[in-house]
Amino acid sequence: MAETKRVVVIGGGVAGAHVVRSLQFGADVTLIDPKAYFEIPWAMLRCMVEPSFAERSLFSHNDYFPNGRLVTSSAVSATDTEIVTASGERIPYNYLVIATGSTFDGPSSKQGRIKQFEADYDKISNARTVLIIGGGPTGVELAGEITVDFPYKKVILIHKGSRLIDFLGPKASQKTLDWLVSKKVEVHLNECIDLESLSDSSTTYTTQSGMNLSADCHFVCVGRHVASSWLQESVFKESVNKQGHLKVDESLRLRGKTNVFAVGDITDIKEIKQGFLAEKQAKVVASNIQTLLNSSGQKLKTYKAASPMGIVSLGRNAGVAQLPFGTVIGCLPGRIKSRDLFVGKTRKGLGINS
Numbered sequence: 001m002a003e004t005k006r007v008v009v010i011g012g013g014v015a016g017a018h019v020v021r022s023l024q025f026g027a028d029v030t031l032i033d034p035k036a037y038f039e040i041p042w043a044m045l046r047c048m049v050e051p052s053f054a055e056r057s058l059f060s061h062n063d064y065f066p067n068g069r070l071v072t073s074s075a076v077s078a079t080d081t082e083i084v085t086a087s088g089e090r091i092p093y094n095y096l097v098i099a100t101g102s103t104f105d106g107p108s109s110k111q112g113r114i115k116q117f118e119a120d121y122d123k124i125s126n127a128r129t130v131l132i133i134g135g136g137p138t139g140v141e142l143a144g145e146i147t148v149d150f151p152y153k154k155v156i157l158i159h160k161g162s163r164l165i166d167f168l169g170p171k172a173s174q175k176t177l178d179w180l181v182s183k184k185v186e187v188h189l190n191e192c193i194d195l196e197s198l199s200d201s202s203t204t205y206t207t208q209s210g211m212n213l214s215a216d217c218h219f220v221c222v223g224r225h226v227a228s229s230w231l232q233e234s235v236f237k238e239s240v241n242k243q244g245h246l247k248v249d250e251s252l253r254l255r256g257k258t259n260v261f262a263v264g265d266i267t268d269i270k271e272i273k274q275g276f277l278a279e280k281q282a283k284v285v286a287s288n289i290q291t292l293l294n295s296s297g298q299k300l301k302t303y304k305a306a307s308p309m310g311i312v313s314l315g316r317n318a319g320v321a322q323l324p325f326g327t328v329i330g331c332l333p334g335r336i337k338s339r340d341l342f343v344g345k346t347r348k349g350l351g352i353n354s
């Protein structure tokens with residue numbers, strides 16, 4: 001009898017979730033993730049101003065992956081045949097998918113994560129002035145959520161760079177700045193605060209240029225790092241480039257490997273790191289593994305980098321979108337993303353219809 005092939009997927013974020021969902025009925029699939037739940041990343045800022053929003057944007061991995069094995073731990077090392085986890089397990093594989101995206105050091109249970117959102121909500125509700133450090137998508141979306149839901153609070157946003165959301169083009173940055181200023185958000189560009197100097201009780205802040213700011217609380221919205229440091233302890237360390245991304249070929253295999261794939265934000269594909277692209281890549285990887293499992297000799301599918309586009313929400317009704325035909329701000333992108341932050345669409349995409 002033929003040996004059952006084992007597929008191991010490391011990382012239960014957008015990319016990993018779509019791979020295991022596609023492969024679970026055709027192979028012996030194991031998913032390794034330190035969280036016992038799936039989190040829709042682009043819904044988290046709404047959860048901070050409306051914690052009950054997390055009831056639908058966090059869900060169990062079993063909801064989309066009922067037919068496989070879930071290991072709630074982090075991968076800490078890998079050989080050519082097995083993965084080692086922080087809990088000390090050694091998990092053998094024939095095919096491996098690395099989908100560890102960005103680092104996450106939050107709670108491992110859904111209830112723990114909801115408690116974190118409730119604490120953020122209390123912090124915001126009890127503050128008159130909120131300081132947000134970081135003007136990437138997380139900082140800007142948080143500023144949008146607070147300023148729309150709590151219009152009488154003062155919001156200060158400081159950003160190290162010369163333009164906000166600089167993963168998109170200058171037009172999107174300028175329109176976003178204008179929108180925030182029109183909502184009375186105090187934005188300071190080219191300013192930064194030493195994160196080491198911060199504590200939970202900080203109320204006065206000095207930027208590196210010497211500017212003094214006062215706020216009742218702050219949120220650090222910088223420092224989403226590629227989750228690849230664990231790979232330094234693995235046989236794949238030579239596949240990690242200087243930015244921490246894994247070098248992949250056009251069929252999304254690690255360069256020089258025949259049975260190891262990478263997918264999502266961890267890859268070195270030259271495109272904006274986006275969840276909808278992680279999902280597209282996941283389809284290619286799942287199809288390629290299925291082809292290899294079938295030993296059909298069929299050609300593997302290839303993935304082509306996408307053109308730069310994205311939508312950043314600005315509270316519940318507005319957004320800024322960089323689309324192939326131009327950059328727009330206001331209620332059109334708001335209607336596409338900001339009302340339910342793609343929660344219904346994401347759940348449906350993972351086969352959760354309720």
Ligand SMILES: Cc1cc2nc3c(=O)[nH]c(=O)nc-3n(C[C@H](O)[C@H](O)[C@H](O)COP(=O)(O)OP(=O)(O)OC[C@H]3O[C@@H](n4cnc5c(N)ncnc54)[C@H](O)[C@@H]3O)c2cc1C
Binds near residue numbers: 016034137138141275
């Ligand atoms: C504020 C914000 C808004 C966004 N809005 C959008 C949007 O509107 N549309 C869009 O398409 N994209 C959006 N994105 C981008 C999108 O969230 C990412 O591109 C997407 O999450 C990438 O998916 P991923 O699976 O590669 O990585 P992640 O979603 O980061 O998932 C990685 C997973 O790996 C796990 N992991 C990490 N290390 C280990 C380890 N050592 N062992 C095991 N597991 C590990 C983590 O727990 C996590 O579950 C947004 C991002 C942010 C921050």
